Amino acid sequence: MGVNLRIAVVAPSCPLSREAADRLADIVAARADCEVRVHPQCFLSEGHFAGSDAERLAALREVMGDPAVDAIWFARGGYGSNRIAEAALADLPSTAHDKLYMGYSDAGFLHGGLSRAGLQAVWGPMPQDLIREGGEAAVKRALDWLVRRDPAALEPGLDGPAMAFNLTVLSSLLGTPLEPDLAGVDLLLEDVGEHHYRLDRTMFQLTSSANVRSVRRLRLGRVSDIPANHPEFGAEDEDIVRDWCERSGIPFGGRADIGHDSDNKVVPFRFGTD
Amino acid sequence: MGVNLRIAVVAPSCPLSREAADRLADIVAARADCEVRVHPQCFLSEGHFAGSDAERLAALREVMGDPAVDAIWFARGGYGSNRIAEAALADLPSTAHDKLYMGYSDAGFLHGGLSRAGLQAVWGPMPQDLIREGGEAAVKRALDWLVRRDPAALEPGLDGPAMAFNLTVLSSLLGTPLEPDLAGVDLLLEDVGEHHYRLDRTMFQLTSSANVRSVRRLRLGRVSDIPANHPEFGAEDEDIVRDWCERSGIPFGGRADIGHDSDNKVVPFRFGTD
Numbered sequence: 001m002g003v004n005l006r007i008a009v010v011a012p013s014c015p016l017s018r019e020a021a022d023r024l025a026d027i028v029a030a031r032a033d034c035e036v037r038v039h040p041q042c043f044l045s046e047g048h049f050a051g052s053d054a055e056r057l058a059a060l061r062e063v064m065g066d067p068a069v070d071a072i073w074f075a076r077g078g079y080g081s082n083r084i085a086e087a088a089l090a091d092l093p094s095t096a097h098d099k100l101y102m103g104y105s106d107a108g109f110l111h112g113g114l115s116r117a118g119l120q121a122v123w124g125p126m127p128q129d130l131i132r133e134g135g136e137a138a139v140k141r142a143l144d145w146l147v148r149r150d151p152a153a154l155e156p157g158l159d160g161p162a163m164a165f166n167l168t169v170l171s172s173l174l175g176t177p178l179e180p181d182l183a184g185v186d187l188l189l190e191d192v193g194e195h196h197y198r199l200d201r202t203m204f205q206l207t208s209s210a211n212v213r214s215v216r217r218l219r220l221g222r223v224s225d226i227p228a229n230h231p232e233f234g235a236e237d238e239d240i241v242r243d244w245c246e247r248s249g250i251p252f253g254g255r256a257d258i259g260h261d262s263d264n265k266v267v268p269f270r271f272g273t274d
Numbered sequence: 275m276g277v278n279l280r281i282a283v284v285a286p287s288c289p290l291s292r293e294a295a296d297r298l299a300d301i302v303a304a305r306a307d308c309e310v311r312v313h314p315q316c317f318l319s320e321g322h323f324a325g326s327d328a329e330r331l332a333a334l335r336e337v338m339g340d341p342a343v344d345a346i347w348f349a350r351g352g353y354g355s356n357r358i359a360e361a362a363l364a365d366l367p368s369t370a371h372d373k374l375y376m377g378y379s380d381a382g383f384l385h386g387g388l389s390r391a392g393l394q395a396v397w398g399p400m401p402q403d404l405i406r407e408g409g410e411a412a413v414k415r416a417l418d419w420l421v422r423r424d425p426a427a428l429e430p431g432l433d434g435p436a437m438a439f440n441l442t443v444l445s446s447l448l449g450t451p452l453e454p455d456l457a458g459v460d461l462l463l464e465d466v467g468e469h470h471y472r473l474d475r476t477m478f479q480l481t482s483s484a485n486v487r488s489v490r491r492l493r494l495g496r497v498s499d500i501p502a503n504h505p506e507f508g509a510e511d512e513d514i515v516r517d518w519c520e521r522s523g524i525p526f527g528g529r530a531d532i533g534h535d536s537d538n539k540v541v542p543f544r545f546g547t548d
Contacts, residue, residue, distance in 0.1 A: 047508015048471055079471040082478050172475050175449050176482035197322055197353040201446050204356050208450035234321015 005034040005147045007071045008063040009042060009127055011050035012088075013106045014078030016042040020130040027130075027139060033147050038127070039063065042075045049080045057084040064088070064096040071146050076128035077105030077166075086177050089113045102126070102142060104264065105192075108169035112178040115163065115269050122146075123164035123188070123258065123267035124153075134262035145266045155188065155257050155265040157219065164188040164221070164258055164267035171202045174209055180269075183214040186253060188267055189241075190221030192260040196233030199223065200240050207248035217251040222259030279308040279421045281345045282337035283316060283401055285324035286362075287380045288352030290316040294404040301404075301413060307421050312401075313337065316349045323354045331358040338362070338370040345420050348377030348384070350402035351440075356383035360451050363387045376400070376416060378538065379466075382443035386452040389437065389543050396420075397438035397462070397532065397541035398427075408536035419540045429462065429531050429539040431493065438462035438495070438532055438541035445476045448483055454543075457488040460527060462541055463515075464495030466534035470507030473497065474514050481522035491525040496533030 009016070009024075021038050028036045041059035044051030051059075063069050074081075088110065101107075101114050102122040111121035124145060125138035132138065144150035155164070163180060167189045173179050191199060206212050223237035235243070238255075245252040257265045283290070283298075295312050302310045315333035318325030325333075337343050348355075362384065375381075375388050376396040385395035398419060399412035406412065418424035429438070437454060441463045447453050465473060480486050497511035509517070512529075519526040531539045 045505070047506060048503065049508070079475060082475065171446075172479050174479070176479060201353060201356065205446050205448070205450060229322065231319070232321060234323070 005070050006068055007034055007036045007073050007146065008066065008069045009036060009038040009073045009075050010059045010063055011042040011075035012056050012060055012081035012084060012110060013050065013074070014048065014076050014080065015045050015050040016075035016128055017131055018043065020128050023130040023136070024127045024139065027136065027143070031143065034143060038075070048078070050075070053083050056080070057087055060084065060088050064099070065093040067095045069099060071100040071102060073142070074101070074103030074107040074110070074126055076126055077103070077107060079106055081106050082109035082173070082178065085109045085113045089117050092117060100146060102146065104164070104258070105166050105260065106169060108165045109173055109178050111165070111269065112173045112180040115180045116178070121269040123269070125264050129262065132262050138262040138264055142266065153266045155267050157256060158186070158267065160186060160216065161270040162186040162188060162267055163269050164256070167191040167199065167202055167206070168194060171205050174205065174211070179211065182211050184216050185270065187212070187215040187218045188221055188256040188258055189218065190256070190259045191223045193225045193227070195227050195229055196235065196237070196240065197229065199237060200233070203240055203244035207244040207250060213248055213250055215250060217253035218245055219253040219256040221256040222261060224260055279344050280342055281308055281310045281347050281420065282340065282343040283310060283312045283347045283349050284333045284337055285316040285349035286330050286334055286355035286358060286384060287324065287348070288322065288350050288354065289319050289324040290349035290402055291405055292317065294402050297404040297410070298401045298413065301410065301417070305417065308417060312349070322352070324349070327357050330354070331361055334358065334362050338373070339367040341369045343373060345374040345376060347416070348375070348381040348400055350400055351377070351379030351381060353380055355380050356447070356452065359383045359387045363391050366391060374420060376420065378438070379440050379534065380443060382439045383447055383452050385439070385543065386447045386454040389454045390452070395543040397543070399538050403536065406536050412536040412538055416540065427540045429541050431530060432460070432541065434460060434490065435544040436460040436462060436541055437543050438530070441465040441473065441476055441480070442468060445479045448479065448485070453485065456485050458490050459544065461486070461489040461492045462495055462530040462532055463492065464530070464533045465497045467499045467501070469501050469503055470509065470511070470514065471503065473511060474507070477514055477518035481518040481524060487522055487524055489524060491527035492519055493527040493530040495530040496535060498534055
């Protein structure tokens with residue numbers, strides 16, 4: 001019997017639901033090609049967060065330092081990983097370097113800092129996706145990639161180094177110690193729950209950045225649950241993104257198969273060259 | 275009879291309501307110490323905006339270049355001045371330099387660029403405030419300062435160079451050509467309509483900035499219309515701002531008398547030394 005991939009689940013942002021954790025256990029038991037340990041910190045609750053900053057940080061540092069962990073899987077997005085990311089990445093133990101770090105949405109704050117520190121961030125579905133319609137397929141896709149690098153799990157347009165971020169998260173980490181080096185990558189962006197005027201404002205800030213302007217091209221994932229505005233903004237999400245790409249000289253590379261949904265695909269950061 | 279202050283109203287963001295314009299005309303007629311011309315561009319409408327980018331830019335450039343205008347008063351906030359600010363500030367005519375530029379909220383994109391270019395930005399009430407409860411007092415306060423520098427109109431804590439911004443607007447212009455030089459100023463911030471988690475995220479980004487860290491101190495205006503969150507965030511607006519000030523070593527200077535309301539006071543940028 002070979003050694004299964006050992007995955008640790010921690011929640012640097014908001015708590016994991018018990019329901020999602022139970023479904024995850026069933027999926028993992030059925031496939032028998034990996035071990036998944038859900039850290040008890042995932043179920044802590046303090047206001048908005050899965051425990052205090054200190055508790056979330058301690059759990060993350062614990063699994064980063066554990067040589068028996070091959071991959072760290074962020075349980076869920078929401079908000080809050082930015083509050084602990086800088087401390088999580090300080091004085092990194094050598095054991096932190098040979099792991100994968102998978103998640104999306106708010107996990108982008110960590111992904112930014114991780115990629116800057118030379119660690120392997122991976123955009124992909126998370127355990128909490130199991131409460132979505134069709135979420136089981138998303139989580140199986142994530143596991144298929146983690147366990148056996150299943151090419152069917154990958155975003156289909158990847159043909160060189162790439163990174164994927166939530167649009168609002170990426171703009172919120174510009175100028176911070178978590179800002180990744182975007183030079184030469186395909187930058188895949190998606191968003192959820194933001195008004196058109198907010199998307200426009202975010203694209204203004206993003207495309208003003210010399211770092212963002214250094215990407216190979218920008219591709220747009222799904223932009224979902226856009227709240228209604230009165231009057232209507234007057235442009236759709238892709239129009240907005242194309243407009244700011246044109247203004248700033250960033251090549252627009254079309255759509256990307258990522259988003260806050262069960263079809264969300266896997267994007268290993270810098271896949272293709274590194 | 276002396277020469278009255280000549281004020282031009284333009285709308286770089288969203289349209290001015292006819293109702294507010296009518297009330298403004300009545301107020302100006304009654305006081306007879308200023309002339310206010312509401313540019314017809316204020317009533318244009320294109321989607322979210324008071325006319326197209328080209329129309330809003332043309333109106334703003336027209337009044338900036340008009341030697342018969344002493345003060346430019348932004349009609350209203352909303353969203354959109356960032357789309358034209360850089361072009362508005364390119365190749366400035368000399369006539370643009372001896373004017374005042376008053377507004378708040380979205381006008382902060384212009385104020386950032388104006389102050390960077392050495393022009394006199396002023397945080398203060400706007401004509402559209404006349405549709406607020408108590409808005410007449412706000413607009414009279416703005417006019418009292420523009421016309422005769424009434425000290426009663428000023429934010430009462432000013433005791434040195436200061437700037438005032440909407441928190442979200444300031445974070446959105448970091449790293450852009452509109453970012454003002456904040457060194458040594460009292461930075462007064464307020465916000466409206468943002469969830470606690472958004473305020474926290476914005477403070478994270480702001481207080482990561484070396485420019486923001488160079489302020490003399492940060493003072494917090496009113497933070498209004500915060501949408502409910504489930505679960506509750508776990509900290510109030512002032513807690514959030516104090517926390518990030520502490521983390522980043524920025525002195526917190528207490529509260530400020532500014533906000534999206536009729537009590538909003540006037541803050542002439544860099545008042546006190548320049």
